[in-house]
Amino acid sequence: MKFRRKSDVDAAPEAVDESGSPDTESGPTGPYDVDDLPDDGVERVDLGSLVIAPEADRELRLQVDEKSGNVQAVVLAGPDGALELRAFAAPRGGDLWAEVRPQIAADMSRRGGTATEREGEFGPELVCQLTVKRPDGTTGTQPSRIIGVNGPRWLLRATLLGRPALEPEAAGTWIEALRRVAVRRGAHALPVGEALPLVMPENARRVDPPTP
Template identity: 40%
Template sequence: MVFGRGRKAKQEQLTEPGETQDAVADGSAGTSAGDYSGDAAGGAVRGATGPFDVSEIESQDGYVDLGALLIAPREGLQLRLEVEEATQRVVAVTMDLEGSSLQLQAFAAPRSEGLWDEIREQIGQSVGSQGGQVEEIQGTFGTELVAKLPAGGTDGSQGYRVARFIGVDGPRWFLRGVLGGEAALDRDAAAGLEGLFRQIVVVRGENPMPPRDLLQLRLPKDTAAPSPKTSPEFEQPERGPEITQIG
Protein backbone atom coordinates (compact mmCIF):
# COMPACT_ATOMS: atom_id res chain seq x y z
CA MET A 1 0.00 0.00 0.00
CA VAL A 2 1.38 3.40 -1.00
CA PHE A 3 0.81 6.45 1.17
CA GLY A 4 0.94 10.02 -0.17
CA ARG A 5 0.05 13.49 1.02
CA GLY A 6 -2.05 15.80 -1.12
CA ARG A 7 -0.92 19.42 -1.02
CA LYS A 8 -3.08 22.54 -1.00
CA ALA A 9 -6.19 20.73 -2.24
CA LYS A 10 -8.81 22.94 -3.85
CA GLN A 11 -12.11 22.79 -1.97
CA GLU A 12 -15.42 22.30 -3.74
CA GLN A 13 -18.30 23.31 -1.43
CA LEU A 14 -21.34 21.05 -1.63
CA THR A 15 -23.34 23.00 0.95
CA GLU A 16 -23.74 26.68 1.62
CA PRO A 17 -20.92 27.93 3.90
CA GLY A 18 -23.20 28.98 6.74
CA GLU A 19 -25.17 25.76 6.91
CA THR A 20 -22.63 23.84 8.94
CA GLN A 21 -21.50 26.47 11.42
CA ASP A 22 -24.60 27.34 13.44
CA ALA A 23 -25.09 24.13 15.42
CA VAL A 24 -24.82 24.10 19.22
CA ALA A 25 -22.31 21.96 21.06
CA ASP A 26 -23.09 18.27 21.19
CA GLY A 27 -22.30 17.85 24.88
CA SER A 28 -22.66 14.07 24.69
CA ALA A 29 -19.24 12.89 25.84
CA GLY A 30 -19.33 9.45 27.33
CA THR A 31 -22.18 8.14 25.19
CA SER A 32 -21.74 4.45 24.50
CA ALA A 33 -21.64 2.98 21.02
CA GLY A 34 -24.93 1.23 21.63
CA ASP A 35 -26.86 4.50 21.87
CA TYR A 36 -27.03 4.89 18.10
CA SER A 37 -26.58 2.19 15.49
CA GLY A 38 -27.13 4.16 12.30
CA ASP A 39 -30.60 2.85 11.51
CA ALA A 40 -32.33 6.18 10.81
CA ALA A 41 -34.54 6.42 7.73
CA GLY A 42 -32.40 6.31 4.62
CA GLY A 43 -29.26 5.29 6.49
CA ALA A 44 -27.44 2.00 6.60
CA VAL A 45 -27.86 -0.34 9.55
CA ARG A 46 -24.26 -1.02 10.49
CA GLY A 47 -24.79 -4.01 12.78
CA ALA A 48 -21.80 -6.32 12.55
CA THR A 49 -20.96 -5.32 8.97
CA GLY A 50 -19.27 -1.96 9.56
CA PRO A 51 -18.07 0.69 9.36
CA PHE A 52 -17.23 0.38 13.05
CA ASP A 53 -16.87 2.55 16.10
CA VAL A 54 -13.55 2.13 17.90
CA SER A 55 -15.46 0.68 20.88
CA GLU A 56 -16.62 -2.18 18.65
CA ILE A 57 -13.21 -3.63 17.83
CA GLU A 58 -10.93 -5.63 20.12
CA SER A 59 -7.62 -4.17 18.98
CA GLN A 60 -6.30 -1.34 16.83
CA ASP A 61 -3.26 -3.37 15.79
CA GLY A 62 -2.82 -3.79 12.05
CA TYR A 63 -4.65 -0.60 11.04
CA VAL A 64 -3.17 2.53 9.49
CA ASP A 65 -3.86 5.11 12.22
CA LEU A 66 -4.95 8.46 10.74
CA GLY A 67 -6.40 9.88 13.94
CA ALA A 68 -10.18 9.91 13.50
CA LEU A 69 -10.03 7.02 11.03
CA LEU A 70 -8.36 3.62 11.20
CA ILE A 71 -7.84 2.11 7.74
CA ALA A 72 -7.36 -1.59 7.07
CA PRO A 73 -4.37 -2.05 4.69
CA ARG A 74 -4.69 -3.90 1.42
CA GLU A 75 -2.27 -4.73 -1.36
CA GLY A 76 -2.54 -2.18 -4.17
CA LEU A 77 -4.27 0.44 -2.03
CA GLN A 78 -2.95 4.00 -2.18
CA LEU A 79 -3.85 6.58 0.48
CA ARG A 80 -3.67 10.35 0.06
CA LEU A 81 -4.37 12.91 2.77
CA GLU A 82 -6.03 16.05 1.41
CA VAL A 83 -4.94 19.35 2.97
CA GLU A 84 -7.00 22.53 3.14
CA GLU A 85 -5.00 25.33 1.56
CA ALA A 86 -6.09 28.11 3.93
CA THR A 87 -5.51 26.30 7.22
CA GLN A 88 -3.13 23.48 6.24
CA ARG A 89 -5.28 21.04 8.21
CA VAL A 90 -5.96 17.55 6.92
CA VAL A 91 -9.61 17.48 5.87
CA ALA A 92 -10.03 14.20 4.01
CA VAL A 93 -8.35 10.95 3.08
CA THR A 94 -8.70 9.45 -0.38
CA MET A 95 -8.33 5.74 -1.08
CA ASP A 96 -7.25 4.83 -4.61
CA LEU A 97 -7.71 1.24 -5.74
CA GLU A 98 -7.80 -0.32 -9.18
CA GLY A 99 -8.46 2.93 -11.03
CA SER A 100 -11.24 4.20 -8.74
CA SER A 101 -11.24 6.43 -5.68
CA LEU A 102 -13.10 6.76 -2.39
CA GLN A 103 -12.79 10.02 -0.46
CA LEU A 104 -13.54 9.79 3.27
CA GLN A 105 -14.58 12.39 5.82
CA ALA A 106 -15.85 11.82 9.35
CA PHE A 107 -17.94 14.33 11.29
CA ALA A 108 -19.30 14.76 14.80
CA ALA A 109 -23.02 14.01 15.04
CA PRO A 110 -25.79 14.35 17.63
CA ARG A 111 -26.24 11.60 20.19
CA SER A 112 -29.64 10.27 19.14
CA GLU A 113 -30.17 11.13 15.48
CA GLY A 114 -28.39 10.79 12.18
CA LEU A 115 -27.24 13.42 9.68
CA TRP A 116 -27.43 11.57 6.38
CA ASP A 117 -31.03 12.43 5.46
CA GLU A 118 -30.42 16.15 5.94
CA ILE A 119 -27.04 16.12 4.24
CA ARG A 120 -28.38 14.32 1.16
CA GLU A 121 -30.91 17.11 0.72
CA GLN A 122 -28.23 19.78 1.04
CA ILE A 123 -25.92 18.03 -1.42
CA GLY A 124 -28.80 17.86 -3.90
CA GLN A 125 -29.50 21.57 -3.54
CA SER A 126 -25.85 22.48 -3.98
CA VAL A 127 -25.35 20.26 -7.02
CA GLY A 128 -28.52 21.72 -8.56
CA SER A 129 -27.23 25.26 -8.02
CA GLN A 130 -24.12 24.30 -10.02
CA GLY A 131 -26.20 23.07 -12.94
CA GLY A 132 -25.89 19.40 -12.00
CA GLN A 133 -28.33 16.62 -11.27
CA VAL A 134 -28.73 14.13 -8.44
CA GLU A 135 -30.52 10.81 -8.20
CA GLU A 136 -31.30 8.87 -5.03
CA ILE A 137 -30.70 5.13 -5.33
CA GLN A 138 -30.82 2.20 -2.94
CA GLY A 139 -27.44 0.57 -2.55
CA THR A 140 -25.26 -1.46 -0.25
CA PHE A 141 -25.25 1.28 2.39
CA GLY A 142 -28.91 2.26 2.22
CA THR A 143 -29.98 5.40 0.38
CA GLU A 144 -27.19 6.83 -1.77
CA LEU A 145 -26.81 9.81 -4.08
CA VAL A 146 -25.44 9.79 -7.60
CA ALA A 147 -24.45 13.33 -8.58
CA LYS A 148 -23.64 14.54 -12.09
CA LEU A 149 -21.85 17.89 -12.36
CA PRO A 150 -21.08 19.66 -15.65
CA ALA A 151 -17.44 19.27 -16.66
CA GLY A 152 -15.45 20.26 -19.72
CA GLY A 153 -13.28 17.77 -21.57
CA THR A 154 -9.69 18.38 -22.61
CA ASP A 155 -10.90 18.75 -26.20
CA GLY A 156 -13.36 21.47 -25.26
CA SER A 157 -16.39 19.21 -25.24
CA GLN A 158 -18.95 19.41 -22.45
CA GLY A 159 -19.92 16.43 -20.34
CA TYR A 160 -20.54 15.39 -16.74
CA ARG A 161 -18.39 14.35 -13.81
CA VAL A 162 -20.12 11.62 -11.80
CA ALA A 163 -19.73 11.00 -8.07
CA ARG A 164 -21.57 8.53 -5.84
CA PHE A 165 -22.16 9.63 -2.25
CA ILE A 166 -22.59 7.09 0.55
CA GLY A 167 -23.19 7.90 4.19
CA VAL A 168 -23.34 5.96 7.44
CA ASP A 169 -24.57 7.32 10.77
CA GLY A 170 -22.74 5.93 13.79
CA PRO A 171 -22.68 6.64 17.53
CA ARG A 172 -22.04 10.40 17.69
CA TRP A 173 -20.36 10.39 14.30
CA PHE A 174 -21.23 10.44 10.61
CA LEU A 175 -18.97 8.92 7.95
CA ARG A 176 -19.29 10.03 4.36
CA GLY A 177 -17.69 8.48 1.31
CA VAL A 178 -17.53 9.83 -2.25
CA LEU A 179 -16.81 7.26 -4.93
CA GLY A 180 -15.20 8.44 -8.15
CA GLY A 181 -14.00 6.89 -11.37
CA GLU A 182 -15.48 3.58 -12.51
CA ALA A 183 -16.72 2.89 -8.97
CA ALA A 184 -19.20 5.75 -9.28
CA LEU A 185 -20.91 4.02 -12.20
CA ASP A 186 -20.21 0.31 -11.92
CA ARG A 187 -21.13 -1.77 -8.85
CA ASP A 188 -18.59 -4.44 -9.73
CA ALA A 189 -15.82 -1.85 -9.99
CA ALA A 190 -16.84 -0.46 -6.59
CA ALA A 191 -16.72 -3.79 -4.75
CA GLY A 192 -13.14 -3.48 -3.51
CA LEU A 193 -13.57 0.05 -2.17
CA GLU A 194 -16.94 -0.80 -0.64
CA GLY A 195 -15.29 -3.66 1.22
CA LEU A 196 -12.62 -1.32 2.56
CA PHE A 197 -15.30 1.21 3.55
CA ARG A 198 -16.97 -1.46 5.69
CA GLN A 199 -13.68 -2.11 7.51
CA ILE A 200 -13.12 1.53 8.48
CA VAL A 201 -13.03 2.28 12.20
CA VAL A 202 -14.09 5.74 13.39
CA VAL A 203 -12.42 7.22 16.49
CA ARG A 204 -14.87 9.90 17.65
CA GLY A 205 -13.20 10.81 20.95
CA GLU A 206 -14.97 11.90 24.11
CA ASN A 207 -14.75 15.68 23.78
CA PRO A 208 -18.01 17.57 23.10
CA MET A 209 -18.11 18.87 19.52
CA PRO A 210 -20.69 20.77 17.48
CA PRO A 211 -22.52 18.44 15.09
CA ARG A 212 -20.92 18.44 11.60
CA ASP A 213 -17.48 19.46 12.84
CA LEU A 214 -14.80 17.46 11.04
CA LEU A 215 -13.13 14.83 13.17
CA GLN A 216 -9.39 15.43 13.16
CA LEU A 217 -7.24 13.51 10.70
CA ARG A 218 -3.45 13.39 10.74
CA LEU A 219 -0.45 11.63 9.26
CA PRO A 220 0.05 8.20 10.82
CA LYS A 221 2.37 7.97 13.80
CA ASP A 222 3.33 4.46 12.77
CA THR A 223 2.03 1.68 10.57
CA ALA A 224 1.42 -1.59 12.31
CA ALA A 225 0.49 -3.52 9.20
CA PRO A 226 1.84 -7.04 9.55
CA SER A 227 2.70 -7.80 5.94
CA PRO A 228 5.36 -6.11 3.75
CA LYS A 229 2.97 -6.40 0.81
CA THR A 230 0.43 -4.14 2.49
CA SER A 231 2.65 -1.85 4.58
CA PRO A 232 2.40 1.81 3.50
CA GLU A 233 5.30 3.43 1.68
CA PHE A 234 5.74 7.19 1.96
CA GLU A 235 5.94 9.34 -1.17
CA GLN A 236 6.90 12.96 -1.78
CA PRO A 237 3.90 15.30 -1.38
CA GLU A 238 1.88 15.90 -4.49
CA ARG A 239 -1.25 17.85 -5.24
CA GLY A 240 -4.41 15.89 -4.46
CA PRO A 241 -7.69 15.96 -6.36
CA GLU A 242 -10.46 18.40 -5.60
CA ILE A 243 -12.28 17.50 -2.41
CA THR A 244 -15.86 17.79 -1.35
CA GLN A 245 -17.03 18.64 2.13
CA ILE A 246 -20.13 19.26 4.21
CA GLY A 247 -18.63 21.49 6.83
Protein backbone atom coordinates (compact mmCIF):
# COMPACT_ATOMS: atom_id res chain seq x y z
CA MET A 1 0.00 0.00 0.00
CA LYS A 2 1.36 3.42 -0.94
CA PHE A 3 0.30 6.97 -0.19
CA ARG A 4 1.31 10.24 -1.79
CA ARG A 5 0.81 13.83 -0.70
CA LYS A 6 -1.47 15.89 -2.90
CA SER A 7 1.38 18.33 -3.53
CA ASP A 8 5.10 18.30 -2.87
CA VAL A 9 7.11 21.20 -1.53
CA ASP A 10 10.75 22.05 -2.15
CA ALA A 11 12.80 21.58 1.01
CA ALA A 12 15.45 24.16 1.76
CA PRO A 13 18.91 22.60 1.37
CA GLU A 14 21.12 22.39 4.43
CA ALA A 15 24.30 24.43 4.38
CA VAL A 16 27.37 22.42 3.42
CA ASP A 17 31.06 23.22 3.41
CA GLU A 18 33.39 22.75 0.45
CA SER A 19 33.92 19.08 1.33
CA GLY A 20 30.20 18.40 0.99
CA SER A 21 29.69 17.90 4.75
CA PRO A 22 26.94 19.70 6.71
CA ASP A 23 28.06 23.08 8.07
CA THR A 24 27.60 22.57 11.81
CA GLU A 25 28.99 26.04 12.62
CA SER A 26 25.84 27.71 11.25
CA GLY A 27 23.71 26.10 13.97
CA PRO A 28 22.51 22.75 15.30
CA THR A 29 21.78 19.99 12.85
CA GLY A 30 19.24 17.19 13.11
CA PRO A 31 17.62 14.82 13.34
CA TYR A 32 15.79 16.87 15.95
CA ASP A 33 13.54 16.29 18.88
CA VAL A 34 10.30 18.02 17.90
CA ASP A 35 10.65 20.40 20.87
CA ASP A 36 14.02 21.56 19.50
CA LEU A 37 12.94 21.98 15.88
CA PRO A 38 14.45 25.23 14.58
CA ASP A 39 12.52 27.92 12.78
CA ASP A 40 14.30 27.14 9.50
CA GLY A 41 11.47 27.93 7.10
CA VAL A 42 11.19 24.29 5.96
CA GLU A 43 7.61 23.04 5.52
CA ARG A 44 7.20 19.62 7.11
CA VAL A 45 4.49 16.95 7.13
CA ASP A 46 3.29 15.92 10.60
CA LEU A 47 2.98 12.13 10.77
CA GLY A 48 2.67 11.81 14.54
CA SER A 49 5.96 10.48 15.87
CA LEU A 50 7.84 11.66 12.75
CA VAL A 51 7.78 15.12 11.22
CA ILE A 52 9.18 14.96 7.69
CA ALA A 53 10.32 17.56 5.17
CA PRO A 54 9.13 16.34 1.74
CA GLU A 55 11.13 17.06 -1.40
CA ALA A 56 9.93 17.71 -4.93
CA ASP A 57 12.02 14.93 -6.52
CA ARG A 58 11.16 12.26 -3.93
CA GLU A 59 7.87 10.56 -3.16
CA LEU A 60 6.65 10.42 0.43
CA ARG A 61 5.23 6.96 1.09
CA LEU A 62 3.69 5.32 4.14
CA GLN A 63 4.14 1.60 4.72
CA VAL A 64 0.82 0.37 6.09
CA ASP A 65 0.07 -3.03 7.64
CA GLU A 66 -2.75 -4.51 5.56
CA LYS A 67 -4.34 -6.33 8.52
CA SER A 68 -4.24 -3.66 11.22
CA GLY A 69 -4.22 -0.57 8.99
CA ASN A 70 -1.43 0.90 11.15
CA VAL A 71 1.35 2.92 9.55
CA GLN A 72 4.61 1.07 10.17
CA ALA A 73 7.25 3.24 8.50
CA VAL A 74 7.78 6.36 6.42
CA VAL A 75 9.72 6.15 3.14
CA LEU A 76 11.20 8.87 0.97
CA ALA A 77 11.67 7.25 -2.46
CA GLY A 78 13.63 8.62 -5.41
CA PRO A 79 14.88 7.32 -8.76
CA ASP A 80 18.19 6.10 -7.32
CA GLY A 81 17.13 4.78 -3.91
CA ALA A 82 15.04 5.28 -0.80
CA LEU A 83 15.21 6.30 2.85
CA GLU A 84 13.05 4.36 5.34
CA LEU A 85 12.39 5.95 8.74
CA ARG A 86 11.11 4.39 11.97
CA ALA A 87 11.15 5.74 15.54
CA PHE A 88 11.14 3.74 18.78
CA ALA A 89 10.77 4.41 22.50
CA ALA A 90 14.10 4.44 24.33
CA PRO A 91 15.27 4.88 27.92
CA ARG A 92 16.22 8.34 29.13
CA GLY A 93 19.96 8.85 28.71
CA GLY A 94 20.46 5.35 27.31
CA ASP A 95 22.07 4.05 24.12
CA LEU A 96 19.39 1.85 22.60
CA TRP A 97 21.18 1.83 19.23
CA ALA A 98 24.18 0.03 20.81
CA GLU A 99 21.79 -2.70 21.99
CA VAL A 100 19.85 -2.95 18.73
CA ARG A 101 22.80 -3.11 16.30
CA PRO A 102 23.91 -6.65 17.26
CA GLN A 103 20.30 -7.85 17.03
CA ILE A 104 19.94 -6.45 13.51
CA ALA A 105 23.26 -8.01 12.47
CA ALA A 106 22.25 -11.40 13.90
CA ASP A 107 18.88 -11.25 12.13
CA MET A 108 20.60 -10.40 8.86
CA SER A 109 22.91 -13.40 9.30
CA ARG A 110 19.97 -15.73 10.02
CA ARG A 111 18.40 -14.60 6.76
CA GLY A 112 21.57 -15.43 4.83
CA GLY A 113 22.88 -11.88 4.56
CA THR A 114 25.82 -9.94 5.94
CA ALA A 115 26.07 -6.87 8.19
CA THR A 116 29.33 -4.94 8.57
CA GLU A 117 29.71 -2.26 11.22
CA ARG A 118 31.47 0.98 10.36
CA GLU A 119 31.70 4.56 11.59
CA GLY A 120 29.38 7.02 9.84
CA GLU A 121 28.15 10.60 10.17
CA PHE A 122 26.04 9.72 13.22
CA GLY A 123 28.37 7.14 14.81
CA PRO A 124 28.38 3.35 14.35
CA GLU A 125 26.15 2.10 11.52
CA LEU A 126 25.57 -1.14 9.62
CA VAL A 127 26.20 -1.81 5.94
CA CYS A 128 24.16 -4.86 4.92
CA GLN A 129 23.76 -7.16 1.93
CA LEU A 130 20.81 -9.53 1.60
CA THR A 131 19.86 -11.91 -1.20
CA VAL A 132 16.23 -11.39 -2.17
CA LYS A 133 13.82 -12.89 -4.66
CA ARG A 134 12.52 -10.52 -7.35
CA PRO A 135 8.90 -10.52 -8.55
CA ASP A 136 10.01 -12.27 -11.76
CA GLY A 137 11.45 -15.17 -9.78
CA THR A 138 15.12 -14.28 -10.17
CA THR A 139 17.36 -13.47 -7.23
CA GLY A 140 19.40 -10.37 -6.55
CA THR A 141 21.32 -8.60 -3.81
CA GLN A 142 19.60 -5.87 -1.80
CA PRO A 143 22.09 -3.41 -0.24
CA SER A 144 21.12 -1.33 2.78
CA ARG A 145 22.81 1.07 5.15
CA ILE A 146 21.21 1.26 8.59
CA ILE A 147 21.78 4.37 10.71
CA GLY A 148 20.71 4.82 14.32
CA VAL A 149 20.31 8.15 16.10
CA ASN A 150 19.72 8.24 19.86
CA GLY A 151 17.51 11.10 21.02
CA PRO A 152 15.82 12.07 24.31
CA ARG A 153 13.84 8.89 25.08
CA TRP A 154 13.70 7.89 21.41
CA LEU A 155 15.71 6.06 18.78
CA LEU A 156 15.42 7.00 15.11
CA ARG A 157 16.36 4.18 12.74
CA ALA A 158 17.04 5.24 9.17
CA THR A 159 17.68 2.72 6.39
CA LEU A 160 19.18 3.80 3.07
CA LEU A 161 18.34 1.49 0.17
CA GLY A 162 19.73 1.27 -3.36
CA ARG A 163 22.55 3.41 -4.69
CA PRO A 164 22.88 5.62 -1.56
CA ALA A 165 23.57 2.46 0.47
CA LEU A 166 26.36 1.36 -1.88
CA GLU A 167 28.03 4.65 -2.75
CA PRO A 168 28.71 7.12 0.09
CA GLU A 169 29.22 9.92 -2.44
CA ALA A 170 25.64 9.38 -3.66
CA ALA A 171 24.15 9.63 -0.16
CA GLY A 172 24.75 13.33 0.51
CA THR A 173 21.25 14.64 -0.22
CA TRP A 174 19.70 11.64 1.55
CA ILE A 175 21.70 12.44 4.70
CA GLU A 176 20.53 16.05 4.42
CA ALA A 177 16.93 14.79 4.28
CA LEU A 178 17.57 12.69 7.39
CA ARG A 179 18.96 15.73 9.22
CA ARG A 180 15.71 17.62 8.60
CA VAL A 181 13.59 14.94 10.34
CA ALA A 182 12.08 15.59 13.77
CA VAL A 183 10.89 12.95 16.25
CA ARG A 184 7.94 13.38 18.63
CA ARG A 185 8.30 10.98 21.57
CA GLY A 186 5.17 11.98 23.48
CA ALA A 187 4.77 11.97 27.25
CA HIS A 188 3.01 8.61 27.61
CA ALA A 189 4.87 5.59 28.97
CA LEU A 190 5.95 2.96 26.43
CA PRO A 191 8.06 -0.19 26.68
CA VAL A 192 11.64 0.31 25.53
CA GLY A 193 11.93 -0.64 21.87
CA GLU A 194 8.25 -0.21 21.04
CA ALA A 195 7.56 1.60 17.76
CA LEU A 196 6.29 5.15 18.20
CA PRO A 197 2.87 5.60 16.55
CA LEU A 198 2.62 7.08 13.07
CA VAL A 199 -0.50 8.69 11.63
CA MET A 200 -1.58 9.50 8.10
CA PRO A 201 -1.70 13.22 7.24
CA GLU A 202 -5.09 14.71 6.40
CA ASN A 203 -3.94 15.86 2.96
CA ALA A 204 -2.72 12.42 1.85
CA ARG A 205 -4.51 10.44 -0.80
CA ARG A 206 -4.36 6.73 -1.42
CA VAL A 207 -2.60 5.55 -4.56
CA ASP A 208 -3.61 2.04 -5.56
CA PRO A 209 -1.34 -0.12 -7.71
CA PRO A 210 -2.23 -0.21 -11.42
CA THR A 211 -4.65 -2.88 -12.57
CA PRO A 212 -2.85 -5.68 -14.46
